[in-house]
Amino acid sequence: MTFDNAISWFEIPVTDMERAQKFYEAVFDITMQRMDMPGMKMCFFPLTDPMKGVGGTLCDSGGFHTPSEDKGTLIYLNANPNIQTIVDRIEPAGGKIVVPKTHIAPEYGYMAVFIDTEGNRVALHSVEGVVM
Template sequence: MENNMVGWFEIPVSDMDRAKAFYEAVFKIDIHVVDFGGILMGWFPDRGQAPGAQGTLIKQESYIPSQEGTLVYFISENVQNELDRIEAAGGKIYQPKTQISPEHGYMGVFLDTEGNRVALHSRA
């Protein structure tokens, strides 16, 4: 396989407006919400040919927010930047900025407004 293994991700939400506001505040981005016949999807910005997977917030009855599910890592310039905005946006810090190793950088984990466990990764 020539590509990285992750090609797409979806983060389950119970309240699209609340989740949209949270992620926009934490990452300083705009999320575009589209209704696909009753399935609401909040699209994270598409950076074109930039590395990394594209994804959405998703609201549909079979998608249930959870701390126990797959852990998505968002790439960051410095994990602490986003962690500093988590609580003001309505989330909770789950794991503070922690060094993985000198060669692999840092990580941090938070709980979003929907109850999902989500991670951050940076080299600094």
């Protein structure tokens, strides 16, 4: 079996949905859609075509998910076309840059890592300047 994308869905744990939504909307210059259900609040990252893209949410699950800056899986969010534009919004929105824009290799582009307002370690990736 092969996959178009290794990831099909992700959930970033939050403890304060309003604060987290404000942070991610400011950093990525997006509008997120909120859905509250019994015992769970979710806030969706926008997708052009949900059937073709990788989707994800901010998720307040009442304790099922735990924010962490040093444990668990590290997800990389899309920072195309220019990762520095996204990095420059992190600290004004209340986050902390842990690894600044870093060149990976000519064929892989750039990455950066930050801590969000909820205490999650999250990474960014962009393919700017990739040589094919």
